[in-house]
Amino acid sequence: MTDEANETMNNKHSPMKDKIDILDRTPEELISDMELLGERPYRGEQVFQWLYQGAASFSEMTNLPKTLRRKLEGKYIIGKLKQLKRLVSSDKRTIKYLYLLADNNIIECVLMKYHYGNTLCLSTQVGCAMGCSFCASATGGLVRQLTAGEMMAQILEVNRDIAGLNWEPVSGVVLMGSGEPLDNYENTMKFLHQVHNPRGYNMSWRKITLSTCGLVPKIRLLADEEIGINLAVSLHAPNDKIRRKIMKIANAYTIEEVIGASKYYFEKTGRRVTFEYALISNVNDNPEHAFELSRLLKGFPNHVNLIPLNENRHSSQKRSQDAAIQRFVDILKSSGVNVTQRREMGLDIQGACGQLKTAYYEEL
Template sequence: MVETGLKKDIRKISNKELKDFLKEKGEKAFRAKQIQEWLWKKSARSFDEMSNLSLNLRSLLKEHFELFPVKVAEFQISNDRTIKSAFQLHDTHLVEGVLIPADDRMTACISSQVGCSLTCKFCATGYMDRKRNIEAAEIYDQVVLIKDQAEKHYKHPLTNIVYMGMGEPLLNYANVIKSVEYITSPEGLGMSPKRITVSTAGIAKMIKKLADDEVKFNLALSLHAANDEKRNQIMPINETNNLKVLIEALQYFYQKTKTRITLEYILFYNFNDSLQDAEELFKVTKKVPVKINIIEYNPIAEANFSNTKADTLDQFASYLENKGVNVNVRRSRGKDIDAACGQLANRKKEGNN
């Protein structure tokens, strides 16, 4: 539990603990519901905002508890209207999140870890150390802040959330699941879980845990190569979670949830973009119900990969479509501000405002 001196983080205590505290201080138990509503439905950033609580109760809360709201340290707006934000956490760590506007939707791309413990060779975050997991309330705050940006800049509500920012969500399992509860609960933001996608590099046992926990949100697997030799080269996690093990986990997830999985596939020039690669990817689609997002690569300074040619991408997608595969080509957004897929890396020095 985050504490400053003797003060506890109010967003990390249970409802029972809050009720017990209020009872001990001579306050009515129903105040707990009001406080929780301020925290999770109204997204209060300070106790002073809790206007239907007495001044005495607000003072009491300030005396015993802390609120650690995430702040926007800086943001940039891309030529294509994408907004990238550097979010500052209470301990001065920075993480990045992105608002991706489209004609019919507003998508928040949020982070689950400060840095990442996986070392995917094509991803800027993979070249950072993992400093810590992001707390559930801090993940929730990213959503709220991006939601506010959507409404302020584009007069459009937030419609979708993807856990595709910095970090591996399934290595911060408890906080990710808790954050989804805050976001989807009627006592929270009330968003539909079907509007949420959690993306993983492929942690088989945690994919099975998602299935056992009967999650209602969508699952995406960052595949990027459909044979073990190539996937080992770019995603070291594959050495302990190979394709056979991953496909078994995806089959288990589908059997339990009946939710079709998305396979994300970045096309790298002259590496995984041949028709043979497309055929290997097609074979995966025969083993578990999936749809495929083909993603343009966004080069980073740390890696030697480059984007495939436009006609190669078209041929690759057409090959799969002609075999009846549901394929969506995702064009890069926010490239000019390093906000595109795989580019999030805290260029700003941590701790600076």
């Protein structure tokens, strides 16, 4: 066992475990906490602002009295994640992070540098219950839900790290790392409101993308929230037969129900839905599949994001050949489908969800 792993095991009774993660508190909750601590309510607002300006310790909150800072230290932690690994891709545009949580679970997130800003792909669960056949996150099943504070901490920790590289702070997030965000609905919604809060991180709804494997009732619930974030639906197949072979969720909801919920999302929010489609060799990538997909998506504004499969060693499924990918793109385009092929970022650092964490455990 490595030293890091030993430390991980010995960390089980850390005092951090008994403290509340202050990043999990809304401004309203902090205001009532202050009253319980015998402080004036406005102090809660001050603390909230410090947190989202990136304060890593209570001692940095210099407009708070020392007595209050001591009280805060006794009661809370500031969402500390311990960085276990940090891998930079050869083109220096993608950084993958592996973080240790206070209870010794491990999560990962990926920072992508684009010309329009830095986007963080973050995790919403430890593991995932959805069991998609091509995904490394699915191998151990769901371990636990992440709190809103643990989602927020991924952004703030990455910001501290990239400040050293003179990179701009994270300006967009995609909930597309380990986990199914709609299977952790309450915490995900709390996080979305925290990250959007103009008094806090102040990220526009338009800069947030939530990716789901297709939990139909939750897509409809999200549409009814009317917050107008971007929705990406992992479709990965043009019909139920193929979808059931590669995605367990297809046994719960038909493709027709998934498309129906996506249309509803568009009607309620005005946001065009993106359909993610991972091209898997000889599974979902032949010309008939492309024609079938284009028929399925006719009649409402949407967009298809083709992703050549990011292979992982736990699955025998293979990435489609370049010629098959090009043929698929051409058919969709000629059928009038709005399609792009996603850039394969971070392949050399195990950029797909769950891959780095799985590799880390295998090293122990």
